[in-house]
Structure formats: structure tokens, C-alpha cells
Amino acid sequence: MNINKDYELVENNPTKIASVVSCPSCGDGTPFFDGTEDEYVPSDFIKSLKKPYIVKIHGDSMSPTLIKGDKLIIDVDVPVLHNDICAVLHNSAFHVKRFYRNNFSVYLKSDNEAYDPIKIAADDELHILGKAVSLMREF
Numbered sequence: 001m002n003i004n005k006d007y008e009l010v011e012n013n014p015t016k017i018a019s020v021v022s023c024p025s026c027g028d029g030t031p032f033f034d035g036t037e038d039e040y041v042p043s044d045f046i047k048s049l050k051k052p053y054i055v056k057i058h059g060d061s062m063s064p065t066l067i068k069g070d071k072l073i074i075d076v077d078v079p080v081l082h083n084d085i086c087a088v089l090h091n092s093a094f095h096v097k098r099f100y101r102n103n104f105s106v107y108l109k110s111d112n113e114a115y116d117p118i119k120i121a122a123d124d125e126l127h128i129l130g131k132a133v134s135l136m137r138e139f
Contacts, residue, residue, distance in 0.1 A: 041073065041136065049133060051076040055087055055096065061110035062096060070137050072096065074130035085132040090118065091125050096132070 039054045046052045057070040065085070066072070072087075080086045086099050088108060097108035100117070106126070108118040120126050 039071070046073060046134075049073070049075045049077075051130075052133070053130070054136075057096060061112045061115040063112050065111045066096065066135070067137070070135055072132045073134040073136070075133045076130040078131040078133060080128050080131045087129040087132070089125070089127040089129060090120070094129075099128070 041054070052073050052075050055072050055074055057066045057072065058068055060068065062085070072085075074087045080099050082099065082101050084099050085096065088095050088097065088099075090108060095108060095118075097110060097118070100107040100109050106120040108120070110117070
């Protein structure tokens with residue numbers, strides 16, 4: 001019997017972390033927070049993270065990178081840099097977008113070109129809620 005050794009099965013004890021019930025928008029924005037529920041993830045996904053949580057994606061503004069049903073692991077303690085995917089609260093709407101900064105402006109950008117970038121105005125309220133550090137997707 002030949003055994004393909006191109007992969008290795010690894011036992012991984014799952015770890016429980018919080019999952020945001022109100023899902024972020026990959027579109028026009030949704031209310032920020034409706035509560036949490038527990039989510040079990042492979043320990044390897046979060047072993048080096050300090051303050052992780054999960055958000056479930058709805059909408060198509062971040063496609064093809066993120067699709068409806070994807071679960072992102074977000075870490076509050078990881079700095080968000082130019083072009084990173086992050087969770088944000090913008091004027092009371094919860095989004096997952098790319099963070100763009102140039103010399104004079106900050107934008108929240110979608111990967112789907114059908115959506116216009118959101119330019120952050122001086123009087124806008126913007127809270128960065130963490131950087132996307134891992135993706136879980138079901139097939």
C-alpha cells in the first residue's frame with residue numbers, strides 16, 4: 001500500500017474564543033454589536049494572539065478575497081498598517097475593509113471594484129477594532 005506523504009494529519013485541541021454575533025458589513029455597514037457567542041478554533045490559529053475575536057462576513061464588497069460566510073480572526077493588539085484588512089467602526093457602522101492612508105487622507109477600501117472607497121472626513125468617528133490575522137472558510 002502506498003501512502004502519500006505530501007501532508008501530515010495533526011491533532012489540534014480547539015480553543016474557545018468570542019465571536020461577534022452582529023456581522024460586519026462587506027458592503028454598506030451594519031450595526032456594530034448585537035452580542036457574542038463562543039466559537040471553537042484550532043489552537044494553532046490563535047496561539048500567538050493576545051486579544052482575538054471572530055467576525056463572520058456578510059456581503060460582497062471584499063470579494064474575491066473574502067466571501068459570505070468566511071470567518072475572520074481579528075486581533076485587537078496587532079497594529080493596522082496601510083493596505084491591511086481590518087475591522088472598523090465608522091460612524092456607528094461596523095465594516096471589514098482595507099485601511100488606506102496617504103499623506104493627507106484615510107480611506108476604507110473594498111476589494112470589489114463595484115464599491116467606492118470611503119473617505120474618512122475630519123469630523124467622522126473612526127475606531128479601528130483590530131487587524132484580520134487569519135481566515136477560516138468552509139468548502
